[in-house]
Amino acid sequence: MSDAFERLCESLERATPLDRLAARGTVRIGLRHAGLDAQSVTPSQLRVVIDKVLPTELASRGVEWNDDLADRLATSQDGVEERDVDSPEAVFERLGSLGA
Amino acid sequence: MCVSIPTFLFVSVFMLVTTLGARRILGLWRRTRQLPELLIAIVMLGIGVFGVGVSYLVSALVPAGPVQSALGFLPIAGVHVGMAALWAFTWKVYRPDSPAARGTAFGAWAVLAGLLLYALSTGSARALHDSSIHWLSTGVYAGGMAWSAIEAFRYWGAMRKRMRLGLADAVTTNRFLLWGTATGCAALGTSIGGVAQRLLPASDGAPQAAIMLCYAGFGLFSAVTFWLAFLPPRAYQEWIRSRAGLEVSA
Numbered sequence: 217m218s219d220a221f222e223r224l225c226e227s228l229e230r231a232t233p234l235d236r237l238a239a240r241g242t243v244r245i246g247l248r249h250a251g252l253d254a255q256s257v258t259p260s261q262l263r264v265v266i267d268k269v270l271p272t273e274l275a276s277r278g279v280e281w282n283d284d285l286a287d288r289l290a291t292s293q294d295g296v297e298e299r300d301v302d303s304p305e306a307v308f309e310r311l312g313s314l315g316a
Numbered sequence: 317m318c319v320s321i322p323t324f325l326f327v328s329v330f331m332l333v334t335t336l337g338a339r340r341i342l343g344l345w346r347r348t349r350q351l352p353e354l355l356i357a358i359v360m361l362g363i364g365v366f367g368v369g370v371s372y373l374v375s376a377l378v379p380a381g382p383v384q385s386a387l388g389f390l391p392i393a394g395v396h397v398g399m400a401a402l403w404a405f406t407w408k409v410y411r412p413d414s415p416a417a418r419g420t421a422f423g424a425w426a427v428l429a430g431l432l433l434y435a436l437s438t439g440s441a442r443a444l445h446d447s448s449i450h451w452l453s454t455g456v457y458a459g460g461m462a463w464s465a466i467e468a469f470r471y472w473g474a475m476r477k478r479m480r481l482g483l484a485d486a487v488t489t490n491r492f493l494l495w496g497t498a499t500g501c502a503a504l505g506t507s508i509g510g511v512a513q514r515l516l517p518a519s520d521g522a523p524q525a526a527i528m529l530c531y532a533g534f535g536l537f538s539a540v541t542f543w544l545a546f547l548p549p550r551a552y553q554e555w556i557r558s559r560a561g562l563e564v565s566a
Contacts, residue, residue, distance in 0.1 A: 251477030251484075261483055268481050304409050304471050307352045308495070309488045311341070311546050 220262050220296045221247075221254040227292035232279045246273045256301055259293040266290055323525070326532035327372040333539040334364025337547060355405040356546070362398020363502075366391050368535050372528070388441035395457065396428045402460045402499075410467040420463075427456045445513065454510030461503035468496030479560060486560030487553045494545035498538040505534025 221243065229239040244254060246269040252261055266289045271281040279285075338360035345353035371391035378384040403424040411417035431453050435443045444453045472492035478484035509531045516527070544552055 249477065250481055251474035261478075264481055264483055302350070302352075304492075305475065305484065305488060307350075307409050308491045309485065310344070310348060310350070311353065311356060312488060312491050312548060313344070 217254045218257050218299065220259045220293055221257055223292045223296055224262055224266070224289060227289055231285055231288045232274070234277065234279065238277070242270070242273050242277060246270050249273075256299075256303060258298050259296040260298060262293055263290055323372070323528050323532045324376070326536045327369060330532070330535045330539045331365055331369035333543050334360045334369070337542060338365065340547060352405060352409050355401040355408070358401035359398045359405065360542075362394040362396075362401065364539070366394020367398060368531065370394065385440055389435070392435055392441045392444065393432065396432045399457055399460050400425050400428050402464055406460070406464045406467055410471065424456055424460060427452065431456070450510070450514055454506065458503045458506040458510065461499045461506060465496045465500035465503055468492045468499065472496060486557045487548065489560070490556045491545045494541045498541040498545065501534045501541070502538045505531050505538070
């Protein structure tokens with residue numbers, strides 16, 4: 217799993233009544249809805265997931281979303297390095313860079 | 317020697333597209349020195365230029381005999397090197413850390429090498445069309461293309477979700493669809509052609525011409541999608557971005 221994913225799960229577990237399993241499961245489902253996976257997700261991608269996907273996911277599990285929670289989750293990504301992985305997306309972006 | 321005009325045109329366009337594409341992707345590889353660029357260029361040269369183009373030219377223009385038989389190894393070698401590169405591309409790009417994917421790719425390389433050595437040992441490239449060998453070669457060619465298509469379509473689905481959240485570029489997302497279509501069509505053409513080649517009588521000219529047309533038709537469609545994927549004209553990119561904008565805002 218990526219550091220970004222682990223940090224977000226830990227933060228979610230501390231900030232909400234969700235236990236470890238539920239917190240990780242919620243983040244995984246959020247990632248799936250965003251077309252991402254726990255192994256390669258980056259901090260910048262997770263910030264978007266926190267902003268646009270997690271509020272709905274948490275609400276469906278009875279966790280109230282508020283600005284304080286949003287800030288705490290976003291802060292969990294501070295200091296996590298953006299991994300320089302040659303993902304399929306990066307490869308296909310490069311291969312198309314020859315176009316007009 | 318029998319030259320069908322539509323097939324000749326299809327093959328010519330296919331060769332032109334793959335030659336130009338390979339040349340430009342090799343240019344990109346010289347700058348980046350990254351393995352995926354090199355592998356894609358080898359796929360285009362091996363399968364496109366040698367496997368389809370040279371194969372067709374040899375069978376259409378060289379009279380049957382020892383010269384044609386000797387030249388027949390050129391396309392076979394091209395296809396095998398290109399297919400090995402395609403199996404490697406799919407493994408290294410989509411599942412570099414998966415032992416199962418690595419094992420599958422190594423297995424495919426072993427089959428490809430074995431088939432090539434077998435053909436060389438018999439002294440005829442046509443040996444690959446004999447009985448069970450034919451199904452093995454058709455399977456390893458079509459399997460490599462199908463695996464590449466499945467991975468591309470799977471990743472395209474994920475990219476569409478990312479795009480809706482503003483996490484992915486529309487043109488890059490579309491590139492996965494095009495690559496999946498290109499390799500999927502090539503897999504279909506190879507499968508249909510492979511089955512037909514085995515089941516239809518070799519002596520009858522009409523079915524053989526239909527097989528060649530099948531290869532060429534799917535090949536041409538693959539070439540067009542390939543071109544749009546890796547050498548997209550500006551107008552096409554703008555069209556994709558405008559469509560994606562409408563889709564996201566809807």
